[in-house]
Amino acid sequence: MTELTSRAPTPSDAAPARNIGFYATWAAFILVVVLLPLIFRSGGSHTTFSLIGIAAIFALSYNILLGQTGLLSFGHAVYYGLGGFLAVHGMNAIAAHGLPVPLPFVPLIGGFAGLVFAVVIGWVSTQRAGTVFAMISLGIGELVASSSLILRSFFGGEAGITTNRTDLPALFGWNFGPQIQVYYLIGFWLIISAIAMYALTRTPLGRMCNAVRDNPERVQFIGYDPHVVRYLSFCFAGFFAGIAGALAAINFEIANAAYLGAVQSGIVLFATFIGGVSYFFGPILGAVVVTMLQLELSDVTTVWQLYFGIIFIGIVMYAPGGIASLLMMHRPLIRAGTLPMILPAYLVAIVPTILFACGVILTIEILAAYSQGNAASSTIRLFRIPFEAANPMTWLAAAVLTIGGFLVARMTWRGVTAAWDRAMMAARERGYHA
């Protein structure tokens, strides 16, 4: 296996027959975006879908850097946050001066804000790639985040700046007060941005970005300047991050210093990487998973961020291509019809793996209960089964599940590897390659 990011989304120069599948995929994507809120009608789910939409645009913009150009940024939230702030100021100005600009155009303000700041900051920071770029992006992220607390009149200090989206002129009778209207606004921009960003990967510039990621020296020999290619890619990423930030500002009707901070930059990195950087749709998957985890896990457990970190470490160590790669690995097997050969191995392996996971969860929860000082009274509910945190039997169960589960799981995963090789071999014999 070569460098992680160099496993390119290979230019699948599609045969005409596959074009149908291509357009069908996009049509299905649009259909899902349109129909989801009609199927799940509660207000809570509309809020969730809105958050997922924003996170998806943000993660896709981040993948222009990480997946397509190989630039690892620790400060991408700068452009998201500045887009959000400019959008809030823009909305307040529109409302104050009665300008005829309806809300759906506000994300463009955020987008251009992100673009302008990326144009200014990008030239210095993209001079070098790799670790130096990562460190500069981190430094600039900290610089902007700290400055936001000093320049109070623009950033509003700790409290942030508020706005009211219904003060803007209505469009076709929509004033964007109800959450569902905001969701469709976000969905509209999600579809537009996703198509635009996909199209960007198909342009010569998108191809040069991949080339700069894989071998900058060779790009230089052909006569391109890798710095300029990285810079352009950085500017596009800043633009779409700004759109996402503006949508977040519209959704929450506030912009504050948390938008620009290291936490936000970290979350987009988590989402993109967990989803998978080597496929275009990976970051969308990641945005769904990470947003759901943030919303759901925080209800269930107090130490949800620890689970978040563990999941991320697990993905980095054992599946560096993310969820998307795990799914796409199976494509040749499905085509060749050899998938049934590995399903039994999966079924065998999944049992001890789940038991191992339960053991780890129990251990963490027991520790959490003790360190919060309420071990005696606290009951851990795992799949509706209550465990007393102070009961030694629970400790025993946790230890047995963790250690035993780990040992058995390791054995069964060897079986999966062997079954995988057999299935792959059979697929190759039938003429399907990975």
Next chain:
Amino acid sequence: MLELIVISTLNGVLFGMLLFLLSSGLTVIFSMMGVLNFAHASFYMLGAFFGYQLTRWIGFWPALILAPLLVGAVGMVVERYGLRQTHKHGHVAELLLTFGLAFAIEQVVQMIWGKLPMDYRVPALLDFPAFTIFSTNYPAYKMFMLLVSVTIFIALLVVLKRTRIGLIVQAALTHPSMVAHLGHNVGRVFMLVFGVGTALAAVAGVIAGPALVTQSDMAALLGPILFVVIVVGGLGSLPGAFFASLLIGLVQTFAVSMNGSLASLFGPLDPGIGPSLLTDVWNVTIAQIAPILPYVLLVLVLIVRPMGLMGTRET
């Protein structure tokens, strides 16, 4: 004025030497393995918390020895079972692993010790003023911190420059495959260097814990400054890391003790203007912008000299 200069210089050198305890380990690990250890500041935090806990159990002096050893062991485990496993996926994956680790360590520390600052006190033996200078009592503990940092700095220098192990480490910095061809177990050298580097960070944590605040956000506060230090100094350059540590230590300490602003220099603005970006910039004091000065320095250095003050290596 003179008092301010002397005290700030002392504090600045002290902070700079603390930074160097961290940045030296980070630099050696980076030049050897090509991995920027994002979790380095987290090991510093672990050192402080282990130091605090062990101090409560067995006293400060055993903790000063034991905590770094424990953290060093954790570091070696991370290298052996984490980084080496991830190495085949490339440097980006390794950097991301340490990033995830930094996140996870912070959460674990928060889970066990909570979010509030710990009551980590200066040991009674060193709890007296060392000397009085211009009516300011300078605490003996700070002199002790300075002493420990300088001792470790000299020891590191001697080990690297004068011993056989240092020779191998130095050779492995620039020519890892040649060193391996000569029959040295480069994997073990890496593990050892990683362990020593994290242990040094833990020493910094144990001695800085009582003087600064021992809290679960201390890694997140110090980490970015640490990366500024090694980028400004030049990635992979040990002398560069040394000078950048002192520079940033002094700059930050002096900035914090200065109260000047544009308003105090040129007089206040016309109050009729009202609050705007200009008034924000006009009224901000140097002490207030002290936290962002390292990052300003980073951007300036990168514009003027992209490889850092003493960097030579292209990464």
